[in-house]
Amino acid sequence: MKQSTLLRLTLPGLAMITLAACSHKSPAHQEGGEMAVEVAMPVTDSITIYKTYPGYISANASAAVVGRVNGTLLTRTYDGGSLVKKGQVLFTIEPTKYRDAVQQASAALQTAKSEYEYASNQYAAMKKALESDAVSQMDVIHAQSSMEQAEAAIKQAQASLSTAQTNLGYCTVRAPITGHITTSTVDPGSFISGEGAPFTLAQIYDDSKVVIIFQIEDTQYQRMLNSRGTSDESSYRHVPLTFTDTLPHSYTADLFYTAPTIDKSTGTLELKAQVDNPYGELRDGMYVTVHLPYDTDPKAILVRDASIGTDQLGKYLYVVNDSDKVIYTPIKVGDLYNDTLRVVTEGITPQSRYVTSALLKVRNGMPVNPVIK
Known part of the structure; x- marks a missing residue:
């Protein structure tokens, strides 16, 4: 009996709840x-308004690290891909042959100086003897010629010494510029021949700043001139760049070069822009999309x-x-x-x-x- 009472009380309550729910519309x-x-x-x-162009990155500068002498490569003092500073020692080449050449050239210079000193004194004595008719004019001329030959020998010896010292200096190979360096083309212990033609040991890329190279159509270039004018240089600063994969930092470029001629085979004009690369994220050869401004839409x-x-x-x-x-x-x-x-x-x-x-x-x-x- 209690159970049926509860049912009678519950059913009206459910009906009221249902009616209340139906009285509210969904928002x-x-x-x-x-x-x-x-x-x-x-x-x-x-x-x-921008138009996009594909381009690629080139290092601001690059230089080959070369061996200019013959000899065995003794040491390599860097790791491939690392940043090296201008003047940093990168390789050493066996110097014995070139050190001996410096000593020989130095000795030859001392000999030439001694011969010049003797010839100079002889010439002075001959001129004095000529005043008392002790020697002939021909003897004086001969003494002067000997002195001048000795003087020329000094200059030749100095040149030979300079060449020998230069070659000895080439035995220590230094970085010509600051930048990231490639791996070495040879390992220590290898013999290189650099006297006839420089032997490339590695390549350095200065990417503290990089250059963006891209081409635009001839018609687009004319449209840019008509819409902005050649004097509006600010339009070509901070040009947006994007990459295939998003980089940790964003980059913009400043245009600094417009080719003087149109490529007749493609009908395009080459442009270059420079970008600071403080984080070292941009590397030579990377592809980039340039968003070049050419007009405004008010x-x-x-x-x-x-x-x-x-x-x-x-x-x-x-x-x-x-x-x-x-x-x-x-x-x-x-x-x-x-x-x-x-x-x-x-x-x-x-x-x-x-x-x-x-x-x-x-x-x-x-x-x-x-x-x-």
Whole structure:
């Protein structure tokens, strides 16, 4: 009996709860059952228009590390890929042969100086003897010639000594510039022949700054001149760069070179831009995309990039019309702006309301309850 009483009390309570639940409409719907969706109006702003070009990175400077003498490679004092400083010792080559040559040249110079001193004194004595007619004029001339020959011998000996010292110096191979160095082409213990032609031991790349090299079309160059003028150099500073994979830091480049001629075979013009590389992330040979500014759009239409869909026909937006129905709207887009907005060049107007949420739930022709955010 108690059980039936409880049932009679519970059933009305459940009915009241059910009625209360039915009396509250879901916040996602309005009268008629339309789903509430967030919409936004495009942003209209003055922006710089960019065109992208593929390019590649070249080191600011590079230099070959070479051996200029013959001999056995004794030591290598660096690790491949490391940063070396200008003047740093990188290799040593067996110096015995060239040290002996320096000693021989030094001895020859001392001999030449002694011979010159004797010839000079002889010439002075002959001139004095000529005053008392003790010798003939021909003897004086002969003494003078001997002195001049001895003087020339000194210069020749000095040149030979200088050459010998230079060759001895080549036995210690130093870095010609500061930069990152490649691995050695030979190992210590190998014999190299560098006297006839320099023998390349390694290559150094100075990438403290790097150069971006890319080509633009002849017509694009003319368009840039017409839209900006040749005197607007500020337009070509801080040109944005992007890479295949996102790097830890962002980079911009300053244009500094325009080729004086158009390549007739391709109809393109070569440009170069320089980039500081303080973190050492940019390396010779890397590919890069250059976003070159060439014009401004004072009334560009911008929408949230996340709201743009892609299908087989291309890019599209869901636009809500004046009857609050969703309309599938194909669009054409431009570059990304401020990381989150995308330029729309065709398909919508500044007054268009486009869907920003529930993109997977809305369909073309579907009535909705638009909520502007």
